[in-house]
Amino acid sequence: MQEAMINKAKQLLADGTVSRVIGWKRGEFAYDITPAVFETAEELEKDFVFDDFTSANVSKYLVKESKKEGKVLVFLKPCDTYSLNQLTKEHRVDRDNIYVVGIPGGPKLDIEKIKAKGITGITSVKNDNFTLKIETLYGEETMPFYEAVLDKCASCKSKKHVTYDELIGEDGDTLESNRFDMVEQLENMTSQERYDFWRSELSKCIRCNACRNVCPACTCENCVFDNPASGIDNKAPADSFEENMFHIIRAFHVAGRCTDCGECSRVCPQHIPLHLLNRKFIKDINSLYGEYQAGADTTSRAPLTDYTADDCEASIVHERGVE
Amino acid sequence: MLRISADKIYELLGAASAAQTVYIPSEREDGEAEFKKYESGMKLTNRLNTLRSAKDFFFPQTEDLVEFKVDGKNIEISDVRKESEDFIIFGVRPCDARSFTILDKVYLVEPVDSFYKNRRDHGTVVTMACSRPAETCFCQTFGIDPTAPEGDCSVWNDGSYYYFKSNTDKGQKFIDSVTSLLEESDTAELDKSIEKTKEVMKKLPLANLSTENFGGDKLNEYFSSDKWAELSESCLGCGTCTFVCPTCQCYDIKDFNTGHGIKRYRCWDSCMYSDFTKMAHGNPRLTQLERFRQRFMHKLVYFPANNNGEFGCVGCGRCLSKCPISMNIVKVMKALEVK
Numbered sequence: 001m002q003e004a005m006i007n008k009a010k011q012l013l014a015d016g017t018v019s020r021v022i023g024w025k026r027g028e029f030a031y032d033i034t035p036a037v038f039e040t041a042e043e044l045e046k047d048f049v050f051d052d053f054t055s056a057n058v059s060k061y062l063v064k065e066s067k068k069e070g071k072v073l074v075f076l077k078p079c080d081t082y083s084l085n086q087l088t089k090e091h092r093v094d095r096d097n098i099y100v101v102g103i104p105g106g107p108k109l110d111i112e113k114i115k116a117k118g119i120t121g122i123t124s125v126k127n128d129n130f131t132l133k134i135e136t137l138y139g140e141e142t143m144p145f146y147e148a149v150l151d152k153c154a155s156c157k158s159k160k161h162v163t164y165d166e167l168i169g170e171d172g173d174t175l176e177s178n179r180f181d182m183v184e185q186l187e188n189m190t191s192q193e194r195y196d197f198w199r200s201e202l203s204k205c206i207r208c209n210a211c212r213n214v215c216p217a218c219t220c221e222n223c224v225f226d227n228p229a230s231g232i233d234n235k236a237p238a239d240s241f242e243e244n245m246f247h248i249i250r251a252f253h254v255a256g257r258c259t260d261c262g263e264c265s266r267v268c269p270q271h272i273p274l275h276l277l278n279r280k281f282i283k284d285i286n287s288l289y290g291e292y293q294a295g296a297d298t299t300s301r302a303p304l305t306d307y308t309a310d311d312c313e314a315s316i317v318h319e320r321g322v323e
Numbered sequence: 324m325l326r327i328s329a330d331k332i333y334e335l336l337g338a339a340s341a342a343q344t345v346y347i348p349s350e351r352e353d354g355e356a357e358f359k360k361y362e363s364g365m366k367l368t369n370r371l372n373t374l375r376s377a378k379d380f381f382f383p384q385t386e387d388l389v390e391f392k393v394d395g396k397n398i399e400i401s402d403v404r405k406e407s408e409d410f411i412i413f414g415v416r417p418c419d420a421r422s423f424t425i426l427d428k429v430y431l432v433e434p435v436d437s438f439y440k441n442r443r444d445h446g447t448v449v450t451m452a453c454s455r456p457a458e459t460c461f462c463q464t465f466g467i468d469p470t471a472p473e474g475d476c477s478v479w480n481d482g483s484y485y486y487f488k489s490n491t492d493k494g495q496k497f498i499d500s501v502t503s504l505l506e507e508s509d510t511a512e513l514d515k516s517i518e519k520t521k522e523v524m525k526k527l528p529l530a531n532l533s534t535e536n537f538g539g540d541k542l543n544e545y546f547s548s549d550k551w552a553e554l555s556e557s558c559l560g561c562g563t564c565t566f567v568c569p570t571c572q573c574y575d576i577k578d579f580n581t582g583h584g585i586k587r588y589r590c591w592d593s594c595m596y597s598d599f600t601k602m603a604h605g606n607p608r609l610t611q612l613e614r615f616r617q618r619f620m621h622k623l624v625y626f627p628a629n630n631n632g633e634f635g636c637v638g639c640g641r642c643l644s645k646c647p648i649s650m651n652i653v654k655v656m657k658a659l660e661v662k
Contacts, residue, residue, distance in 0.1 A: 028528065029458055032649035035557040056648060061557065115644075116354030118369055120457045123528065137523055138455065206375070206384065208593075210561035210647045226597055233598075235562075235575060236385045236590030267647035269374065269563050271353045 001104065002050040004168050005075055008101055009048070010041045012073050018099050019070030022061055024054040030125045031111040035061060037072075050075070052127055055108035055150055057263050059083035060216040066094040074098055077105040078172065079152070081161045082259035082295030083216035088163070089298045090257070092219045095163075102164035102171065107146075107153035112271070114148050117141075152262025152275070155179035162296055179260065183279045202244045204270040207236055211247075211264035211274050217254040217294075251277035256285060256304035259295035288312040324513070325498065325505040326484040335485075335501050336361050336413065342500055343409040346380070348373045358412065367414060371457050372639060376569030377419040380412055381442045382426060384566075385590040388438070388576065392584040404438065407445040411497060414451045417472035418462045418639035422569035423448065424473070425637070428630050429572050447493045450474035454481075454520050459640030461529040461653065467637060469524065470517045481516035484508070529638075529653060536660050539628030545620065550658050555615035557648050562593030564642040564651065565618065570635050573599070594618045619655045 009021045025036035026049040033051075035058045038044045057080045065072045076084060081102065087093045114122065114134065121137030130145040146154075157179055159172025186194055212218045212225075224230045225246065234246075251258075251274075260282060264274040285292055289303035289312065327335055339345050345361040348368045356368035357375060392399045423443075430439035450472035453460075462469055471477070476494030479486040487505060489495040498505070524530065537545075565571040575592040578585050592599055594617045600607060608614050626635030642651045 027649050028643075028653060032643065032651075034649045034654070036553075037556055112354075112644075115370075120371060120455055121523075122458050137458065137526055206562075206566045208561050208563040208566050209596075210559065210563050213559040213561040214647055222597075228598065228601075234577075234590075235592060235596060235598075267559075267561075267563075269567060269645045271355065 001168070002048070005050050005101070005103060006044050006048050008168060009038065009044050009073055009075075012099065013039075013041060013044075017071065018073040020065065020068075020072045021048075022058050022065060022072060022074040024049050024056065024058075030122060031109070037061075037065065050103070052109045052125070053111065055106065055110075055153070055266065057083055057214075057216065057261050059087060060214070060219070062093045062098055063087065063219055066097040071097050071099050073101060075101050075103050076161070076164070077103060078159050078161050079105060079156070079259075079261050081163045082158070082293070083261050084295075085163050085298050086257060086259050086295035087216060087219070089295075090219070095298075100161075100164045100166075102161035102167040104169050105153075105159055105172075106156065107149040109145075109148045110150040110266075111148075113150075114143065117143060117147075119143070150262070150266060151273075152266055155181075155262075157260060157293075163298070179279060180283050182273070182276055183283050186276065186280070198244065201272045202247055204272055205247070206270060207234075207246070208269060210267040210269065211272075212250060214263045214267045215250075215254065216259070216261060216263070217257045218250070247272075247274060247277060251281060254278065255281040256292075256302045257294050258282065259293070324486045324488060324508065324510050325502075326486045326508050326513075327505050329480065329483055329485060331504060332367070332485055333363075333365075335504050337363060338501050338504060339411060339413075339497065343411060345411045345413055348414045361413070371453065371455060371460075372416055372419075372641065374641075374645075375567060376422065376639065376641065377412055377415045377448075378422055378426060378569045380410070380446055381423065381439055382430070382572065382574075382591075385588055386438060388587045388589055390584055390586050404441070407442045409445045409447070411447045411449060413449045414478075415448050415472075415474055416453060416639070417450060417467050417469045418460075418637040419569050420448060420450045420472050420474040421462075421465070421467050421637045422639075425570045425626075425630075425633065425635060426572055428633070447476070447497050448474040449476045449478060449494070449497060452477065452479045452517070452520075454516060456520070456523055456527060457640060458528050459643040460527055461532050461638035461640065463524060463527075463530060464532045464534055464638050465634050465636060470520050479513055479517070481513045483512065486510065486513050532653060532656065534623070534634055534656075536662055537623040537627070537634070537656065538632060539624060541624050542620075542628070544661050545624060545659055546616070548659055551612050551616045554650065554655055554658055555612045558595070558611050558615050558650060559647055560595050560597065560611050560614065561647065562591075562595050563645050563647060565593040565595060566591060567641040567645050569637060569639055569641070570622070571618075575599075594621070619652060619659075622652065623656065 012018045021038040024033045025047045027033055031053040033053050035056050059080045088095045119134055119141045124135040126133045127145055132143050132145050134141045155177045156175055157177045158174040160174050161171055225233055227233050258278040262275050285303050292303050336345055340361045346358040347361045348356045349359045349365050350356050350368040355374045356370040357373050387403045390401045390403055430436040452472050453469035475491045476497050477488045487498055489498050573592045574589045576589045578587050595614050622635035636652055
């Protein structure tokens with residue numbers, strides 16, 4: 001697949017369809033891959049990589065890249081295409097300036113899950129028929145592939161590309177996923193248990209803002225939490241209550257726009273399951289307004305920014321309008 | 324050297340914690356390690372490093388500096404400083420131990436930071452030599468020997484025994500407090516285990532990373548390098564690298580209106596953030612390129628320029644593990660270096 005992608009990129013660069021390519025760049029180790037922009041065939045051949053660790057959703061880079069001179073080629077996994085659609089819908093990208101090549105999705109691996117097994121000194125990770133063969137400075141280790149799969153991939157919702165200009169490989173379908181299982185577990189807790197769960201998780205927050213900055217739905221030019229003029233800017237968890245509010249406010253702000261790409265939890269250095277907040281909103285929106293998947297298209301009206309007489313709380317507006 | 328059988332280490336920690344609070348690196352449910360207050364039943368982690376560095380003990384993420392109330396033309400100021408209690412941090416890795424030396428160069432020079440100094444004076448640092456370095460380790464690059472850790476007291480674990488050596492009065496006091504549990508022994512077994520670690524050190528993927536071409540006199544070579552654009556291109560501008568870093572030392576001071584008065588506090592800042600060094604006239608670093616460059620220039624050029632050549636990095640590898648896009652000081656050094 002990696003070779004097919006490099007060839008496609010080289011061809012599109014050579015025939016002038018695009019002037020730049022967004023993909024993933026090889027790192028120092030087996031797993032430390034950086035999203036990158038490639039401009040030449042040489043750069044692609046030297047450093048372009050697509051493997052079990054190329055999990056980063058690169059769609060948010062298009063906010064900046066699609067506004068530059070010349071068309072940009074981007075390789076998107078099925079989950080990433082939902083993010084691009086949502087960005088297109090919100091007019092945050094210039095879709096005409098983007099050439100999307102759809103590529104197969106995961107499951108991708110989480111190096112942290114491998115390290116959590118106590119495996120260290122990792123020099124290579126190979127998938128041998130769904131057993132990971134891990135070379136380390138202290139000898140070879142093995143573990144089942146599925147135990148190292150990223151959480152976001154373990155509850156994959158779709159193998160379908162919702163936007164693309166061309167595909168490498170075949171398109172898939174949306175999946176029956178288990179993504180609301182944990183939300184249901186939380187719903188079934190007593191309010192005290194649920195409160196304790198979230199206090200325990202959110203108190204780990206170091207306020208690095210990685211979740212916000214990686215989030216394709218968080219594209220405000222100046223976040224309210226960074227803006228001294230807002231009166232609520234802060235850059236530290238002065239107390240744990242404040243941290244709780246940061247995450248809850250952020251979840252509210254992306255409600256109805258979050259495509260459930262899972263990047264927030266993937267990048268959290270403290271492994272806080274932030275995606276569960278978003279999934280709760282998605283689940284509630286589904287049950288209150290009918291099934292809705294953000295990013296599935298670029299034209300529909302989102303439940304929270306639309307009004308219909310069938311809305312779950314339509315009466316509030318109705319009553320206000322009555323003489 | 325003094326030693327204790329590995330199965331008795333918790334007895335030792337128990338004895339030490341009777342006199343003062345002891346913090347040990349211990350594992351959480353998610354497999355990450357963090358320093359926690361030692362209580363009976365807790366286990367030392369097998370992970371090489373804690374997720375957050377040990378700097379938090381001396382330089383916490385937030386702390387109150389002063390409180391005041393304004394009433395007409397009167398300002399009532401209250402000093403919220405409290406004398407810290409004695410505490411022991413057990414199991415600090417050699418990289419983190421060196422980071423304290425670096426922080427000291429910032430906070431213990433005139434004007435001395437009394438908040439930092441107070442905690443530093445009351446803290447005893449008990450280090451733990453490394454025996455299973457990770458692929459992300461590059462402390463050797465900065466002249467740190469992970470088999471000979473600094474700190475008030477150094478500890479080695481060869482699997483069967485923990486060996487103790489004091490380096491300061493505070494370290495000696497710690498050893499004295501548990502001396503009845505320790506036995507005198509030769510170091511033949513320990514030496515063998517140290518040799519094995521040294522062999523691994525040579526094979527580390529970053530063993531050959533050198534600071535030879537960096538330092539205080541390299542400002543002109545690197546400040547205007549055309550590599551910064553590419554290196555900073557995918558930086559998210561989050562603060563993960565700075566917040567897990569044991570040597571990042573920048574902070575912001577803010578006033579918080581409690582409704583009944585003002586709490587002036589300081590908190591970690593990150594040069595990756597858009598309002599870092601924002602002043603009345605605006606911000607000297609307008610894009611992520613300049614912010615990103617600041618972090619690495621500070622560690623590789625500015626800090627050594629102001630501190631007799633000492634670099635502002637200890638090679639702990641946390642940023643290598645934790646950066647959401649896997650951009651880090653090693654990649655920067657390799658890309659930037661002009662030989």
